[in-house]
Amino acid sequence: DRLYILDCDTGVDDAMAIGYLLAEAPHSLTGVTTVFGNVDVQRASLNTRALLELGGRSDIPVHAGAATSLDGTFWGSGHRVHGENGLGGVQLAPPAGAAGAGESAPSYLVRMARENPGRVVIIAVGPLTNLAIALSMDPGIAELLAEIVIMGGAVRHPGNATPAAEANIWHDPEAAERVLRCGARVRLVPLDATMQQRLTGEEQAELAASGSRFAQVVAQAAEHYLDFYASVFPGRQCALHDPLVAALALEPALVTSEVTTTVEVQLAPGPARGQTVADLRGFYKGPVHREGQATSVVLETQTGFSRHLVEALKS
Numbered sequence: 001d002r003l004y005i006l007d008c009d010t011g012v013d014d015a016m017a018i019g020y021l022l023a024e025a026p027h028s029l030t031g032v033t034t035v036f037g038n039v040d041v042q043r044a045s046l047n048t049r050a051l052l053e054l055g056g057r058s059d060i061p062v063h064a065g066a067a068t069s070l071d072g073t074f075w076g077s078g079h080r081v082h083g084e085n086g087l088g089g090v091q092l093a094p095p096a097g098a099a100g101a102g103e104s105a106p107s108y109l110v111r112m113a114r115e116n117p118g119r120v121v122i123i124a125v126g127p128l129t130n131l132a133i134a135l136s137m138d139p140g141i142a143e144l145l146a147e148i149v150i151m152g153g154a155v156r157h158p159g160n161a162t163p164a165a166e167a168n169i170w171h172d173p174e175a176a177e178r179v180l181r182c183g184a185r186v187r188l189v190p191l192d193a194t195m196q197q198r199l200t201g202e203e204q205a206e207l208a209a210s211g212s213r214f215a216q217v218v219a220q221a222a223e224h225y226l227d228f229y230a231s232v233f234p235g236r237q238c239a240l241h242d243p244l245v246a247a248l249a250l251e252p253a254l255v256t257s258e259v260t261t262t263v264e265v266q267l268a269p270g271p272a273r274g275q276t277v278a279d280l281r282g283f284y285k286g287p288v289h290r291e292g293q294a295t296s297v298v299l300e301t302q303t304g305f306s307r308h309l310v311e312a313l314k315s
């Protein structure tokens with residue numbers, strides 16, 4: 001039996017991932033770790049705790065992690081997409097419980113991996129800084145983790161943070177490179193897959209009209225996110241990056257096209273910094289996972305994920 005830890009920078013689609021996991025894996029979502037990204041790390045923790053409380057699960061611990069990338073930068077560019085507070089301006093009641101469990105995100109990740117060998121799945125939907133720090137504290141955890149499932153990168157698809165780079169990788173390319181090289185079983189879910197699964201304005205209205213308070217909050221928070229996506233997609237629809245990745249971590253059968261190959265992160269300064277370069281030529285014939293040589297890259301997933309998400313959030 002697997003234990004899931006969500007590592008997130010709670011923003012709008014991270015909130016959807018939290019809701020999805022509360023509905024679909026209520027007993028195996030063991031903890032949540034937070035990181036800078038869409039918002040600063042304090043705000044990410046506050047949003048996460050408020051959402052868990054809204055979902056009736058303030059028993060799930062939230063461990064705050066990195067406030068900046070490994071090299072000390074934080075560009076703070078998520079507001080345009082996720083709104084000033086990361087939740088499209090929706091004000092939630094401040095969480096009543098204590099402010100975090102007093103153990104940093106990287107220490108928690110190391111401890112959980114050590115205490116539960118072969119069982120921990122990390123669902124990473126923010127910059128990879130917490131995991132990179134955990135791996136430098138204790139490189140041995142790479143082989144103790146069941147799997148690391150990452151929302152990040154863009155292999156054929158253009159970037160979103162920059163023309164070449166996807167936001168989670170772009171926030172901390174060095175951390176991403178370290179995680180991809182760590183030797184754990186890694187599944188990378190890039191924009192190529194996540195941009196294909198979208199929530200529509202009608203589905204947002206369905207969430208708003210449901211009896212679930214969590215679904216109503218997600219619908220409200222999605223307003224700003226849908227406004228942003230009006231510049232990306234025709235009609236009213238937004239990408240479901242983080243909840244899709246949470247779903248794939250629980251249900252790998254949703255993957256319809258995947259390639260195991262080398263993925264390298266562009267680290268050099270310049271326009272391609274943060275780009276994920278996957279060898280899609282079919283030349284890679286090496287082992288599936290060993291010593292960080294290869295990563296499973298998800299290119300496509302079953303269509304219609306938004307229906308699963310809406311049903312889960314309404315439940």
Ligand code: BDR
Pocket residue numbers: 011012013014038078081125126151160166167168241242
């Ligand atoms: C990723 O970046 C963030 O804005 C989203 O929450 C998602 O994790 C998409 O590029």
Ligand code: CA
Pocket residue numbers: 008009010011013014037038125126242
């Ligand atoms: Ca995210």
